[in-house]
Amino acid sequence: MFHKLIGRRNVEGLTVRNALRELEGQGFFELLDQVYLSGKPYEGKEMLARYDRTGTGVMYEGWFNINYQPLFDTNGQVSGILSLYVEVTEPVLERRRIARIAAERDAILQQLLEGVIVTDAKGCITFVNEAASQLHGVATLNVTPEEYTETYHLYTEDGKLYPFSELPLSRAVLRDEIVTEARWRIRRPDGTEVLVVGNARPIYDEQGIKIAAVLTIRELESGY
Structure with missing residues (x-):
């Protein structure tokens, strides 16, 4: 499922920054660093990610619920991060569409x-x-x-x-x-x-x- 989200690009063995370079500056790398250094999990709702989903150079805009869970070794040190992603783009866009229609309706009725x-x-x-x-x-x-x-x-x-x-x-x-x-x-x-x-x-x-x-x-x- 994750391969599908990222256009089936091969990312095994790469750092996150090298695997998904286009996410630079969008805050995700910083959040991963935060979880790794603090050992505290992070949960984000409806976070916007802009990235090349199809491998064509066209930037895709998607919204995701994310969960970054630190993984610990036998000494209690953070050894990695489990990253969970649930795409919520369709409901977010639908909610925005409804809000836009409501705003247009209100402007007309006023x-x-x-x-x-x-x-x-x-x-x-x-x-x-x-x-x-x-x-x-x-x-x-x-x-x-x-x-x-x-x-x-x-x-x-x-x-x-x-x-x-x-x-x-x-x-x-x-x-x-x-x-x-x-x-x-x-x-x-x-x-x-x-x-x-x-x-x-x-x-x-x-x-x-x-x-x-x-x-x-x-x-x-x-x-x-």
């Missing part, structure tokens, strides 16, 4: 004039755009459906405290409903109120599994 609130599959709020923040006077994340009403100060049109289970976003999360043109009141921390209208719906992936829910809102009147 430009909308409508308020937008996004939750995860269980209804925990993960995103509040600027318009929604201004409407509510707050933009608190990690709020669960049971906390929507209290955290965001939500009331029915006639001024009663809105039961959390009947809120449009809660209905989308808890009952997979699509809610359109619902109305309610928001009482901001400064005491002002706005009447808003909004739409909520669950979001599914390509397998039909619910992955999120979204609420869009806009103001109808203000000045209370």
Whole structure:
């Protein structure tokens, strides 16, 4: 497996520095020296290595979990190092791809004039755009459906405290409903109120599994 990782080059009998010259300056040789001199193991997570994997001179970028374990002789002196490598390039790149998509989504949603609130599959709020923040006077994340009403100060049109289970976003999360043109009141921390209208719906992936829910809102009147 290690031969496969390094392009099946023949490294037996070579020092690490001679076997993998392109790793110079990336910190791996220094870590091996540290383990050899100290006798203490080292464990690294998702470490980037740039090296010639194919033998063509093209540098490959891979991420690895590494474990350097010192080996001791009968006198208790370090006689070598056992090096373990697990490649995690695919999950690292996938996580970065998802983070990039999320960043692009957030940038787009921040430009909308409508308020937008996004939750995860269980209804925990993960995103509040600027318009929604201004409407509510707050933009608190990690709020669960049971906390929507209290955290965001939500009331029915006639001024009663809105039961959390009947809120449009809660209905989308808890009952997979699509809610359109619902109305309610928001009482901001400064005491002002706005009447808003909004739409909520669950979001599914390509397998039909619910992955999120979204609420869009806009103001109808203000000045209370």
